[in-house]
Amino acid sequence: MSSHTEKIAPEVSQPYKETFSFSRFSRSNRAQLGILGVFFGLWLIFIITAPGTFLKPQIYYAYMSTIPFFAIMAIPLTMLVIAGEMDLSFPSIMAMGMVAFLLTYQATTSLESVPLRVAISFIAALVCGTMIGLLNGFIVVKFGIPSLVATIGTQFLWRGAVLVLSQGKSGTLSYVRESFLHPLLVGKIGGVFPMQMLWLILIAILGWVLLNRHKIGAHIYLIGDNVNSAELMGVNTKRVRMQTFMLMGLLAAFAGVITSFHVVYFWPSLGEGYLLRTMASVFLGGTSVFGGTGTILGTVIGAFIIGTIEAATVAVGLTGFWTQFIYGLIIVLSVIMHTYLRKRTK
Amino acid sequence: MDNRLELRNVSKSFGEVLALENINFQLGDNEIVGLLGDNGAGKSTLIKIITGYHQPTSGEILFNGQKVDHLTVPKARQLGIETVYQERALAELQTLWRNIFLGRELCNRWGFLDIAKMRTETHRLMSQSMGFTSTAINPESFVGTFSGGEKQGVAIVRALFFDAEIIILDEPTMGLSLKETAKLVNFVRGIKQAGKAAIFIDHNVVHVYNVADRIVVIDRGRVAGQFLTKDITLDALMEKMIRVAETGNLD
Numbered sequence: 009m010s011s012h013t014e015k016i017a018p019e020v021s022q023p024y025k026e027t028f029s030f031s032r033f034s035r036s037n038r039a040q041l042g043i044l045g046v047f048f049g050l051w052l053i054f055i056i057t058a059p060g061t062f063l064k065p066q067i068y069y070a071y072m073s074t075i076p077f078f079a080i081m082a083i084p085l086t087m088l089v090i091a092g093e094m095d096l097s098f099p100s101i102m103a104m105g106m107v108a109f110l111l112t113y114q115a116t117t118s119l120e121s122v123p124l125r126v127a128i129s130f131i132a133a134l135v136c137g138t139m140i141g142l143l144n145g146f147i148v149v150k151f152g153i154p155s156l157v158a159t160i161g162t163q164f165l166w167r168g169a170v171l172v173l174s175q176g177k178s179g180t181l182s183y184v185r186e187s188f189l190h191p192l193l194v195g196k197i198g199g200v201f202p203m204q205m206l207w208l209i210l211i212a213i214l215g216w217v218l219l220n221r222h223k224i225g226a227h228i229y230l231i232g233d234n235v236n237s238a239e240l241m242g243v244n245t246k247r248v249r250m251q252t253f254m255l256m257g258l259l260a261a262f263a264g265v266i267t268s269f270h271v272v273y274f275w276p277s278l279g280e281g282y283l284l285r286t287m288a289s290v291f292l293g294g295t296s297v298f299g300g301t302g303t304i305l306g307t308v309i310g311a312f313i314i315g316t317i318e319a320a321t322v323a324v325g326l327t328g329f330w331t332q333f334i335y336g337l338i339i340v341l342s343v344i345m346h347t348y349l350r351k352r353t354k
Numbered sequence: 355m356d357n358r359l360e361l362r363n364v365s366k367s368f369g370e371v372l373a374l375e376n377i378n379f380q381l382g383d384n385e386i387v388g389l390l391g392d393n394g395a396g397k398s399t400l401i402k403i404i405t406g407y408h409q410p411t412s413g414e415i416l417f418n419g420q421k422v423d424h425l426t427v428p429k430a431r432q433l434g435i436e437t438v439y440q441e442r443a444l445a446e447l448q449t450l451w452r453n454i455f456l457g458r459e460l461c462n463r464w465g466f467l468d469i470a471k472m473r474t475e476t477h478r479l480m481s482q483s484m485g486f487t488s489t490a491i492n493p494e495s496f497v498g499t500f501s502g503g504e505k506q507g508v509a510i511v512r513a514l515f516f517d518a519e520i521i522i523l524d525e526p527t528m529g530l531s532l533k534e535t536a537k538l539v540n541f542v543r544g545i546k547q548a549g550k551a552a553i554f555i556d557h558n559v560v561h562v563y564n565v566a567d568r569i570v571v572i573d574r575g576r577v578a579g580q581f582l583t584k585d586i587t588l589d590a591l592m593e594k595m596i597r598v599a600e601t602g603n604l605d
Contacts, residue, residue, distance in 0.1 A: 036494065223465040230456060233445035240407060240443040241457030242427035300447040 038349045039294030039301070043309050046342055050313060050320075057324040067323070069200050071315055076208035077267045078282045079311035082289040083215040084256040086307040089290055090219075091252055092232040092299030093148065093155040098260035098286070099279030100166035101140050105261025106268050106278055107173050108136035126187035133261045140166060141257020145250035155253075170276050178275045181268060194270045204266050208308075211259065216304040224248060232299025285314050288339050294346045301350070313338065356383050357419065358520055358551045359404065359435075364413030366399055373399045375575045377413070381520065381551050386542065388566030388583075389555040392599045396575040397555050398440065401524050404553070405437050406430035431458065434519030438509045438526050440555075446498030451476040453497050454512050479511050503534035510541065521545055521552045527561060539565055559595060563588050571598060579604045 034041060055062045081098055088095055112132035116125045144162055148155045184190050195203045219225035227248045230238040238245050260279075268274050293310030295302025317338065321331045359381040366374040374396045381387050391397050402408040403415070406425040415422050417433050437443075444453050451472045460468045460475075476493040491500070497508060506526060513521055523542065527535045542565045545552045556562050562569060563583055569591065571578045578598050581591065594604050 032494065221467055223459050223461050223467060226452060226459050226467060229448055230445045233447045236441065237443040237445050238457065240427065240439055242431055243457045
């Protein structure tokens, strides 16, 4: 340490060469490898017990059609959980985004062009979701309320707003078929491959880049790991947490729009039923409930495990009554596995 | 001698509690100032005001003679203040390179990280400065697996990497072995030789006496007194410290 003056002066140094080591790779990616193992294990069981279903492409197209609706939201939720936060209000944001969509659509009748009105309404939905996310973040950051508690409140608040604004009425969205947005968001490539799957892949890649290759992602990890250290070292923990809540709101509204476009119908209860499977995807994927660790890949695999169980239970010959039991079993076992793997890192 | 840093009548209260009262403090060019005081005397609060973590309730802060308003942590780091915190301020679940560049990630103008460069720099700092020769420790190691001395090494090297003008060490010997402590004391002497200034806080009077040019004694949120180490013996200083703790008065 006595030669510390050298390190202050910038000098040309040997570049650090990353040598690939299998043991190091498996150590630093153990959570992802673990859940990948569970995924392939389950898949193998499905193929063996129901080869008629799982060796044909139809079931996979069906999965790719339904899983993205909640998997898209699981990606920003992963970031929030890594930052040590939680959001329970995103199912209500899904519906609230669609209310913004419908109100904007009604307010723009003078424009006449349906595709234009749908496009404006789509943007309004995304803006609405982002603003609700901002408000969630504001309540959490400015008042210092734990996000779990704050978003229990806002979850009721926005569901209530949806019911008031829609007067509890549901309705068809058949006009969106006239818009280019319908095939772009929920169309089928070649008549089989669902567009929403492509959106999920795109959002997952962008989410991965943000989390692993961008300053914001680096700060998300640091905040969840040790918020005090992050603050002492000058990380703007408030801004980063608010940005993460905004991203959650934005993608919840996006998921709300594609879910509604897919069925071409709006229900004021939109989003109910997505809360637990989205959260389960995040925790199944190995994201720690204590913050500081977690991966996008893990979450996407988690979402696919959650999404496949329901149909698979029936396909392998069990009655639908078994699904919840199997859900629970896989979630509990996977979370135990992750905790065990995490302890061995120390 | 020009002052690198000066605090004028700085007070800080947390609600009803007055943590610091009219503190006047100077840090000269290339000076090592030892900050002594009992637990709860206000040393850490004073440090956190200088690093921009806490805002003073009243008073002025001057860097190189220039008054600075609304000092924040990033601003203080820009001004060349680096701190080795008592609590080390590490993120233990993250890799070594992420800790070295915590809050100051090297990135392009769109905020995308230059990971290759951060890894290379981390590797260089490790082998040249931290003296980490063990192959078990590399830029991808998780800091949570390090020993106390290694963690302290990370915190210190991090402070040095960013061309600091003023280095603040808050209880840096806490939890270190004897050998690691000796290394640290040498390191503080190295700061002096490199022409930088430092504030050194430690509960061990001997460590502080051995490296500091001047010692400032804080008691109950006030500056109780200050001495040049060349004018006072270690024994006399120890005696005064005990008297301050008991009576709140140096003499």
